[in-house]
Amino acid sequence: xxxxxxxxxxxxxxxxxxxxxxxxxxxxxxxxxxxxxxxxxxxxxxxxxxxxxxxxxxxxxxxxxxxxxxxxxxxxxxxxxxxxxxxxxxxxxxxxxxxxxxxxxxxxxxxxxxxxxxxxxxxxxxxxxxxxxxxxxxxxxxxxxxxxxxxxxxxxxxxxxxxxxxxxxxxxxxxxxxxxxxxxxxxxxxxxxxxxxxxxxxxxxxxxxxxxxxxxxxxxxxxxxxxxxxxxxxxxxxxxxxxxxxxxxxxxxxxxxxxxxxx
Amino acid sequence: xxxxxxxxxxxxxxxxxxxxxxxxxxxxxxxxxxxxxxxxxxxxxxxxxxxxxxxxxxxxxxxxxxxxxxxxxxxxxxxxxxxxxxxxxxxxxxxxxxxxxxxxxxxxxxxxxxxxxxxxxxxxxxxxxxxxxxxxxxxxxxxxxxxxxxxxxxxxxxxxxxxxxxxxxxxxxxxxxxxxxxxxxxxxxxxxxxxxxxxxxxxxxxxxxxxxxxxxxxxxxxxxxxxxxxxxxxxxxxxxxxxxxxxxxxxxxxxxxxxxxxxxxxxxxxxxxxxxxxxxxxxxxxxxxxxxxxxxxxxxxxxxxxxxxxxxxxxxxxxxx
Numbered sequence: 001x002x003x004x005x006x007x008x009x010x011x012x013x014x015x016x017x018x019x020x021x022x023x024x025x026x027x028x029x030x031x032x033x034x035x036x037x038x039x040x041x042x043x044x045x046x047x048x049x050x051x052x053x054x055x056x057x058x059x060x061x062x063x064x065x066x067x068x069x070x071x072x073x074x075x076x077x078x079x080x081x082x083x084x085x086x087x088x089x090x091x092x093x094x095x096x097x098x099x100x101x102x103x104x105x106x107x108x109x110x111x112x113x114x115x116x117x118x119x120x121x122x123x124x125x126x127x128x129x130x131x132x133x134x135x136x137x138x139x140x141x142x143x144x145x146x147x148x149x150x151x152x153x154x155x156x157x158x159x160x161x162x163x164x165x166x167x168x169x170x171x172x173x174x175x176x177x178x179x180x181x182x183x184x185x186x187x188x189x190x191x192x193x194x195x196x197x198x199x200x201x202x203x204x205x206x207x208x209x210x211x212x213x214x215x216x217x218x219x220x221x222x223x224x225x226x227x228x229x230x231x232x233x234x235x236x237x238x239x240x241x242x243x244x245x246x247x248x249x250x251x252x253x254x255x256x257x258x259x260x261x262x263x
Numbered sequence: 264x265x266x267x268x269x270x271x272x273x274x275x276x277x278x279x280x281x282x283x284x285x286x287x288x289x290x291x292x293x294x295x296x297x298x299x300x301x302x303x304x305x306x307x308x309x310x311x312x313x314x315x316x317x318x319x320x321x322x323x324x325x326x327x328x329x330x331x332x333x334x335x336x337x338x339x340x341x342x343x344x345x346x347x348x349x350x351x352x353x354x355x356x357x358x359x360x361x362x363x364x365x366x367x368x369x370x371x372x373x374x375x376x377x378x379x380x381x382x383x384x385x386x387x388x389x390x391x392x393x394x395x396x397x398x399x400x401x402x403x404x405x406x407x408x409x410x411x412x413x414x415x416x417x418x419x420x421x422x423x424x425x426x427x428x429x430x431x432x433x434x435x436x437x438x439x440x441x442x443x444x445x446x447x448x449x450x451x452x453x454x455x456x457x458x459x460x461x462x463x464x465x466x467x468x469x470x471x472x473x474x475x476x477x478x479x480x481x482x483x484x485x486x487x488x489x490x491x492x493x494x495x496x497x498x499x500x501x502x503x504x505x506x507x508x509x510x511x512x513x514x515x516x517x518x519x520x521x522x523x524x525x526x527x528x529x530x531x532x533x534x535x536x537x538x539x540x541x542x543x544x545x546x547x548x549x550x551x552x553x554x555x556x557x558x559x560x561x562x563x564x565x566x567x568x569x570x571x572x573x574x575x576x577x578x579x580x581x582x583x584x
Contacts (some may be wrong), residue, residue, distance in 0.1 A: 042484075058557055058569040059512070059529045 008111045015115035018085070029123050030076065030130070033070035037131065041066055053194055055226040063136050068222035071124045071146075071193025072214060075154045078123065082116035082173075083161030087168050088238055099252070106249045107160055113245075116161070117154030124150055142225040149224035153217035156237050159244035166251025174185050189215040190222075213240035284540055284582045285343060285545055287328055288556055289316035291574030296330065298346065301540050301581055304558060304570050313339045319578035320405075322385075323367045328580075329385075330414075331358040331372070334341075338372065338383065343582055344490050345415035354388050355381035360578075362512065364405040364427070371412045373400040377559075380414050380425065394429040396423050404445035404454065406469065413469075415442035415456055422465075422539050424472065426449040434472045438465045444492075444536075445494075449499040457492035457506060464492050464506055466522060476522045478506070481521035494537040496546060498561065505546055505559070507534040513546055514557075516564050528566050530557035538579040549576040 021027065041063040052058060088157035089095040128143065138146075163178055180204060186192075188205070189212050199206040209215050223230035291474045296312040296319070299305070312557040313332025321343065322331050328341040331354065338352040338361070354361075357376040364371070369391055372381045380400060382392040397416025399440070404413040405427075412425045415438070422445060424434040439461020446455045454467040464478040472536055491509035497519060498504075504517040513527040514534060531550025538547050539561070546559040550569070556576060557569045 052569055058566045059528055059531060 003103060004107055007101065007108060008114070009046060011098075011108070011111040012115040013114075015082075015119060019119050025081075026123070029074060029081075030127055030243040031129050032077065034130065035074050036070055036073070037063060037066065037134075037136075053175045053196070055228040055230075061136075063131075063134075065194070066192060067131050067138075068225055069189070071127065071150065071219040071221050072153060072189070072191055074123050074127060075117075075120045075150065075157045075184060075217070076182060076186060076214065077158075078116055078120040079154070079161035080164070080177060081161070082112065082158060083165035083168070083177065084171070084174050086112070086162060086165040087174065089173050090165075105252055106245075109248055109252060110245070112212050113155055113158035113162055113248075116158045117151060118213070119145070120154045120158075122151045127139060138225045139227055141227050145227055146221060147237055149220045150263055152234065152237050152241065153220055156213060156217055156241035156244060159241055162184035163244045163247035163251055166248065185212060185214045188212050189218055191215075193217050213237060216240070281355055284325075284584050286538075286540075286556070286579060286581050287319055287321070287576040288547075288549060288572045288576045289319040289330055290554075291315055291317055291577040294573030295573045296328070296346075297576070298342070299556065299570055299572070301545070304568055306570065308346060308570065310341075311413075312341075313337075317577045318358065318372075319580045320361065320503055321582050321584075322363070323365070324580035328582075329361070329363065329370065331361060331578075333357050333359060333375070339557070340371065345397050350388065350516055351356045352383050352385060352388055352481050353381075354383060355390070355393060358583045359401050360403050362405045363406060365407065365409050366577075371403055371405065371414075372425075373403050373414055374392075375399055376399060376526075378416070380412070382430065387453040394425055394432070396425075396432070397421050401443050402445040402456065404447050407449060407451040413447075413454060413456075413467065415447045417441045417443060417447050417459075418457070420461075422454070422467065424469070429476070436465075436472045436474065437460070437583055438467075439463045440476075444495050446495045446497060448497050450501065453495065455495045455504065457495050457511065459491045459493055461489050462487065462492065464495060464504075467562075478504075478517055478522050478524070480506075480508060480511075480515055480524060480527075482513055482527050483512055485513075489499050494548075496537040496539055498539070498543050503561065503564075505537055507535055507537050507548060509535060510552075512550075514546075514559065526564055528559060528560075528564065528568055531555045531569055536578045538581050539582040540581040546578045547581065549579050550573045551577060 188209050198209050216233040220233040274501050284301040288297040295309045297309045298307040312330050314329045314334035317333050318331035325441040328343050329341045336356045338354045340349045353374045355374040358372045359375040361372040368385045370383045380394040396414050397419025399417035401417050402415030414423045422436045423432045426433050437457030438456050441458050441460040443459045444457045454469045456465045465474045466476040475488050488512040492506050494507035496505045502519045504519045506515040510533050512532050515524045516526040517524050530548050531553035534548045534550050536549045548557045555569045555571045560567050
């Protein structure tokens, strides 16, 4: 048991150190959702029709609506960022050091994902605090209840990042991931518009959004922020997390490994 | 042990919630009255309210509900427990809004189409007086001492002060365009009159009829012509003034001392009338275009919930506990 914990501590510490030394990265990770909150939401305030949907009890401004989606955005971008760092590690050779450890590989990957998630959650809380300072506050209990939701959503998106990183040959290919994963995942979700609004333009779009695991991650966060539990969103997010984790483990398996084939 | 038991019993007694008030909402297009529980905010019932029910109020003891059935040209009186119609009252043509004397009798009714204020005795069911006022009378307020009734006429743009003893207009104050609502502070020292098209709320000294201040409104991103003040309610300590701003879907929370707007609260669409519960814990708003009422936590200055009611809610009143 002890070596497992040592590995966990070491990986989390390394990730935290790396993060602490990249202050720009911390600021950049916050600027992105804040720009959306302050600029994008301000422009769309009047454009979005008002309607009461669960978990909201009354009318809300668009700024209030997109806060959970922007928490999801932080988790999503950070998940991809750790995927980028894995590719980097592989190019630099530090991954070899990690993977030669006698510990089970799934554990190492899980530690890596967990480390990224912890840092993402920290960023989410800073973002929520800034939003609250700007007058977009949630019920006080929501800030505690959202923690498990952020953890589950973060693990799912982190696992997706790791799974993707096993397919990326070189650092340069990361732009492709941005285009083909992050943007569709973010825009085809309930982060920016509720499902009913999507259904107005097309049923197909609505169905795609409803199937997108990122939608469920965002809804899980949204409901938790308002002290409510969304079972369906939790099941979907967990299911997606298991699938992505399975893919990641398979991708990094030296036997079948995509790593070996490419490396 | 025994003392503990008594203490517990006393505590339990004190903790028992007061008898819940009921929120009555008149639905102008649905021709119904919706009843909402003031504690659980669940809809308890919806019953017929006559044709085009608008103005709505309750007797001081909370037993009788008065409704202006505008297209029936009368006031309907309902039992607040059984929702049965008890009787009707003569009101003159097209009654829109009314105000009950603090003692519970008589009722002062604005007749929108007839340029009259009709005074009706709710005991004898007879008309006591018909007072000619400006064109399109709507807003009705009564001074806390019951000596003056104020009527606002939407086209004449005036607040008319009527002596309740002589039924004569004793004073007129010219306000901004289309005054729709008037409300005294609980101590009677100030009168607030909203002007829907003018976009202002005039704060008037009732003693002289002079306008002391004009409250204006501004919401970033919302066209100024949508900021149409209608309903006004003031907490009994005079510190908070709530103003419904019609199609801007906002209720302004105004400081009752500085007359500065402190906050704009997002509610449903086309908010017109407002009502406090007896404890002034919550304020209810009628949102005519989204067919719901929004509930505002008065102390926190936050909208806590919106509840669907009937079609085109117009007026709202809460029975005393």
